[in-house]
Amino acid sequence: MPEAIRVAPWPDPVLDVIGHDPRSWYAETFWLPTLGPTALLLMRHLADRFENDPAGLELPVADTAAALGLGPRAGQHSPLMRSLGRLQQFELACRESDTQIAVRRTCRPCTAATSGACRLRCKRATRTGWRNRAPSRSTSHAAAPAASR
Numbered sequence: 001m002p003e004a005i006r007v008a009p010w011p012d013p014v015l016d017v018i019g020h021d022p023r024s025w026y027a028e029t030f031w032l033p034t035l036g037p038t039a040l041l042l043m044r045h046l047a048d049r050f051e052n053d054p055a056g057l058e059l060p061v062a063d064t065a066a067a068l069g070l071g072p073r074a075g076q077h078s079p080l081m082r083s084l085g086r087l088q089q090f091e092l093a094c095r096e097s098d099t100q101i102a103v104r105r106t107c108r109p110c111t112a113a114t115s116g117a118c119r120l121r122c123k124r125a126t127r128t129g130w131r132n133r134a135p136s137r138s139t140s141h142a143a144a145p146a147a148s149r
Contacts (some may be wrong), residue, residue, distance in 0.1 A: 002099045005084075007046060010031055010094055010102035019106025022047050027107045038079060039086040046103050056105030 011021075018028040022043040032040050045068060049057055057067045061080060062072060070079040084101060087093035 002061065004058045004060050004099070006056060006100045007049075007059045008100070008102050008103050009050055009054065011046040012104065015104060015106050015108055019104070019108050021105075022107055030110050031107050035086055035090060035092075036083075038068065038070065042080070042083045043087060043092060043103065043107075047105060050105060 022031070022040060027040065027043075035043070042064075044050040045064070046059075048064055049059075053103060061074075061078075065072065065078065068080070070083075073079065084095075087103060088095060088101075089114070091104075092107065095101050
């Protein structure tokens, strides 16, 4: 495992507008059960870091794992590397090489392409009026559900 990974934003002109900030209530409600807590925490951590370094950053692997409360295990099967793999599995990250990865700034809305559990939560929330709920955190990206913008 490398000592550092170069992480850059993975822009998408549509998702950057309609997507949801990973620090939002939407991401916590609909993506947390799908991604898992560590992958979503990593995505939130990177969103914070991208605000200070919009072109990307060098992510020190051991320091980042410690900051997220992960064990110091090294290698491709370490908790941090598995979390990056989880983001790739859901097309929220794209590995460019062993030491470079691009990560989305936003989570896409739940669609037919997302997991069944995410769609089910979205249907339930729509019936109970989740669109009227205030976002938990105001950010520069799309934190509130699209219907309330």
